[in-house]
Amino acid sequence: MQKTVLITGSSGFVGRFIQQQWSNIVLWPRSVDLTNRSLVQSKVQELLKEHRFTAVLHLAAQSNPRLSFTKVVETWNTNVMGTLHLTGALEECGWDGRFLFTSTGEVYGEKKGEIDESTEVQPLSPYVSSKCAAEQVVRDFDFRTAAEAMVVRSFNHSGPGQRNIYFLPSMASQIAGLPPSGGTIEVGNLNVHKNFLHVEDVVRAYAALLESGRGGETYNLGARQSRSLNDILQVMAEMSGKDVEYRRHPERFREESPEPVSVCTDKLERDTGWKREKSLESLLGDLLRYWNRQVTAK
Template identity: 35%
Template sequence: MRVLVTGVTGFVGGHLSEHLLASGDQVVGVSASGRWPAELAEVGRSVRLERCDLLESDQAELADLIKRKQPEAIYHLAAQSNPQASLADPRGTWALNLGGTLNLLEAVKAAGLAKSPRIVLVSTGVCYGDPAPEHVPVTESCPLRPNNPYAASKAAADLLGIQTHLTDKLDVVIVRPFNHAGPRQSPRYVLATLAKQVVEVEQGRQDCVEVGNLEVVRDYTDVRDVVRGYRLLAERGRAGEIYNLGSGTGLKLTDALRRLTELASRPVEVRIDPARVRPVDLPLLVADASKLRAEVGWAPIYSIDQTLQDMLATFRALAAASS
């Protein structure tokens, strides 16, 4: 399959590229920087990378790229995907998450391909906000109550995707992944920062792990299972439909940290840092992904223990390389 991946140089984009290549796909990626990070140098040898800023590039330029590459599937990952960062820059978040999606969809239309490529729009389970108890685990019919610009802009992009499917007959599928983690994830995200700090304590570079609110419960899926779900949706998902993607199991962050400290090579002290307590946090968010499981045959393979072990291994390797 010929595929185009926006945001290809990011955390999820790298894992998706690896999965697509292993599945025999021909992959072209676009990113605003046009450069591969060092950790994705191996992927960069097999994926053609085009520099394209979804906000600044001329629509005709983007349409020409799509026309030249003739993708059978487009995975739209490019986004400002950090809820906390979105609170600091709401305008930039809305511009990229909604405006960038609009520009991509308009470019697909302008490319005038004989058949619309399958477009997998990657949204987020955070769109549901803080669901009422009767809506947990969360199905796709749960009301949307986003409580930060990231979630709200993604919810708006979902509506745009449905509208272009209905109005312009674009072959759009929307996926709402819940929390995911895995090797190479940025320490801007909670499991990654916990894993990184545990390694820092192991290395003697800091004396404790500093944490915020660990009482929240999240549905974590390994990123390698997540990207496998994306490709299954590209192959088997129904156009115009929305699919939740998650393990269906809640994980309290205190338990995640306990597992990380049990895997550590030395005792780890934990300290609460008030600066790490988020002003807006959801106490409980767990997915009901039965629709995805039933319609495309997806199920997670990686356990949370394996995910955490692999994250620690990645940060240990980085620490060893920098010492």
């Protein structure tokens, strides 16, 4: 990444990975609450004067769908008002750089088959509704200013360093903790189909969009073909060389549609030249190696 990029939400999984990969980055201070309009205005002015950043990657969000049902106001304040305050402060400074807002593939709800950017959104949680609203804030920002602002709808992604509250690192950490002969791990609903990208491919896509994405556009980012969680877990177990058995745990079980989804990334590939480089098997191997190291280090 050649541009100087201001990054919000840099303490999250993707943000931490970017800090290892990109140079010329400016980190939004965690102490400056994006829901506080006056603080955001003064901090944007300060950072622009000091660093003259020409791009913004807006990762900061309340991104837990379940939590959003009990924290509706907090979710909307962070995701919508935070985005509005940030874009408003940039507008007041006359900033004309490139802005990328990270939304979610969950905006499509339970739609199945091939999903492209024209597929109707179907928000099923306050979290997703807030992301849809924030997307419109970004489109308005692009329309009324000289900045080039874009939305990327990211589907599932993982990699080393992601917390094991998520499916892939949870499975990898449990398998890594088994003895060499194998054993039993706890699972949820394995009939669900998911699309997983390696975090390295996701970060490359963000960089490509900040370089050559088109202002005002929305882009899908995900694996083209989904796989059932059962198939994915079988591949991971085989890669580990252990005899792994599953025990369904009620707290891990979620009622979700098992139908497969295909994420169309034609627009992203056409506008930026981005291509997926890391296979699912590469992702699973990286996760197993990471969690094997974590277990050994204990």
